[in-house]
Amino acid sequence: MIKAILVFNNHGKPRLLRFYQHYTEEQQQQIVRETFHLVSRRDDDVCSFLEGGTLIGGSDYKLIYRHYATLxxxxxxxxxESELGILDLIQVFVETLDRCFENVCELDLIFHVDKVQYILAEIVMGGMVLETNMNDICSRFLEQDKLEKSENRVIPEEVEKVISVVLNR
Structure with a gap:
């Protein structure tokens, strides 16, 4: 089972956090700090698996990670969980973000956190993998994006109607 998904930059600043167990905010921050400390100190030419620290799940816990550009x-x-399966899942997540945001970067994760969370929820929910087909995930994302845009268009039209009614009084 996936216990947490953490995305942070080269300086340890969290860009996306999703915990599938309850932790206090202080515990979450400590988990991010410890995880960053463990992962950032490793060379790029070593494997992407390591035994986790003591904060999540004790000794039964592994960190599986990928380093892309600044994240x-x-x-x-x-x-x-299979280490290779999770590595593939990370690749699916990153490629899906790249497709949906057209060359995703760190700023996309900052300014479009709701959309990134939606994409992640399409892939993983409650610590269990739901979907790995990038085409399906992207099509659902695009449908959701169209729906949000259509709802946003309705509001200004309604506002215009209310303003014209008020001004005509």
Whole structure:
């Protein structure tokens, strides 16, 4: 089971956090700090798996990560998850973000956090993998985006109607 998904930059600033167990905010911050400390100190030519710290799940916990440009994508999982399967899932997540945002960058994760959370929720929910087909995920994302845009267009039209009614009084 996936216990947490952490995305942080080269300086340890969190850009996306999703915990599938309850932790206080202080515990979450400590988990991010410890995870950044463990992952950032590793060379790029070593494997992307390591035994986790003591904060999530004790000894039954592994960190599986990928480093892309300025971002670390880290999945904290228990021993029932396949390391290679999670690496593939990270790749699916990153490629899906890249398709949906057309060359995703760190700023997309900052300014479009709701859309990134939506994409992540299409892939993983409650610590379990739901979908790995990028085409399906992207089409659902585009449908949701169209729906949001159509709802945003309705509001200004309604506002115009109310303003014209008020001004005509």
């Amino acid at each position: 670390y994508f880290v999945f904290c999982v228990d021993s029932s």
